[in-house]
Amino acid sequence: MARGSGKAQPSSVVAAELAFNRTVLSKGYQKAYETLALDGARSFDMRGEHSITALLKSADVSGLIQQAKPHQIAMSCDGSVAVSAGRYIPSGGKGGSYYRIWSLQADRSYRIELEFVTPDGKPVDAPDIIETDVANCKESDAATRLSKFAPLQAEMERDAVKFAAKVHQGMAADNSLGWFAGHATEYDRDVLVTVFRNGDWHGALGEVTEADLAPPPVPVPLKVEQ
Structure with a gap:
């Protein structure tokens, strides 16, 4: 994975993804979302758009991510917003594709703002290299x-x-x-x-x-x- 320049550091988002996975394994997915998702975070699954907080309180958590394997990361020049995309394991199901919108906080940590998931039953693999796409703000305002x-x-x-x-x-x-x-x-x-x-x-x-x-x-x- 290529390093970003200046404030944009895709490796910080990879670290947040790994922290989410570790927290799920050690303390459960509810604690992972409580720790790493914003209070108003949203989820888009095949049923529609939901509050992640509401999903955590519901009986059906099939739209939530248990483990994520990022393949790609896009990031703004200033690092204020990043997006990870890859494969995920849903709660109680097989694999699927996911997109996560990450928002940079005042303490320089990243929190989940939105998830977009599509289950497809295909294997969940981890890539050898995570591709990155950092915006370039040179010669523009x-x-x-x-x-x-x-x-x-x-x-x-x-x-x-x-x-x-x-x-x-x-x-x-x-x-x-x-x-x-x-x-x-x-x-x-x-x-x-x-x-x-x-x-x-x-x-x-x-x-x-x-x-x-x-x-x-x-x-x-x-x-x-x-």
């Missing part, structure tokens, strides 16, 4: 970066209205990383992470599920009254 983000922001907002999606989105303090998570139905959901580099915005991480790509519904036999 925060106002310019935000201005250039406006068309992408407008497109995401149009899609959210069109599909009546539940949406959460955010932007780094220095306007160098933007993220968007939306859920309309089980088969209409997406997460997108963009970073600013070489004078423009570029997709760094993401996952899109669209209705026309979804498997056909399983037919349900009619119940015939006798």
